[in-house]
Amino acid sequence: MYEGVVQDLIDELGRLPGVGPKSAQRIAFHLLQADPTDVRRLADVLIEVKAKVKFCTVCFNVTEEDTCRICRDPRRDPSVLCVVEEYKDVVAIERTREYKGRYHVLGGAISPIDGIGPDQLHVRELMTRLADGTVTEVILATDPNLEGEATATYLTRMLTVMDLRVTRLASGLPVGGDLEYADEVTLGRAFAGRRAAQ
């Protein structure tokens, strides 16, 4: 329906996650009218991101160097390792400024339906990292959903044979939320994990 290259642009935009056909059209029309230098800047950063961004050879975090900012930082405690699914989880945890240890990014979660098992994740590299005994605590910070829980359960089984403290993030009521709106599973976890009032 659209002129050739306009249709190509709509098609490419429509492949992005969360961009439906209507949004793709809307973005394409915006770009048609946009300043060419703005569009050029977007195109350039797309190319640049693929050229520059690599994965840390130690923890698989995103980096522009061989190792990431956190692995290079001598102030980060090498005895605590937080295992997450994705780079964005690292960013979320860093935002809290609570955690001073290091990370290991698995690159996803175990999901048999999608054909993702431990071999598709950086599990082997995790085991290698733990071999020298520097790490004394592993915090499993996978997502609190089916795949994340399966991954944490799998890793717990692998790690308990080693001389390590293995912990999970607490489940419970989100701060700032209303108790009445919490789902049953979350509320159940909040009860199970109740602590002495101070």
Place this chain on the structure above:
Amino acid sequence: MYEGVVQDLIDELGRLPGVGPKSAQRIAFHLLQADPTDVRRLADVLIEVKAKVKFCTVCFNVTEEDTCRICRDPRRDPSVLCVVEEYKDVVAIERTREYKGRYHVLGGAISPIDGIGPDQLHVRELMTRLADGTVTEVILATDPNLEGEATATYLTRMLTVMDLRVTRLASGLPVGGDLEYADEVTLGRAFAGRRAAQ
């Protein structure tokens, strides 16, 4: 918070219409993991669209040539001219396969609050096109909202002094909708525009 170029990408994506900070992050993370050739194709089409896409010198429709497909088509009736706000309106009308005349794309609608008056639209070019008397009917197909109505009213006043039939698209109930969900203005227009039952 993110590594330099990743943050740049999130910023650029966040400038697109309808893409909020969370969507921009989501798209960026998708692109980080995507096949480099896919990302390259998106970057290329962005550059290509700005290089190739021009506006028809006659009707201001989008085209890759000097004049658009519709203006070049000798089967299109040159005596009927449909005035629309944007290229996407041309596409929407073409999709109906009902209209056999030509178009004039204004490039927007009159909106004093945004500083858009007739001089910012292709109104002067419309008048020039109408001067030779080829066009005998002008259909005003601006959006049925405040700005579109203001534009249609303005154009009606300009065009009634010329020897032309000036028409507006019918307002009324959308086909397939429920009467009870129609807003009052639409329902009022549907009453005002009622026709003899056949």
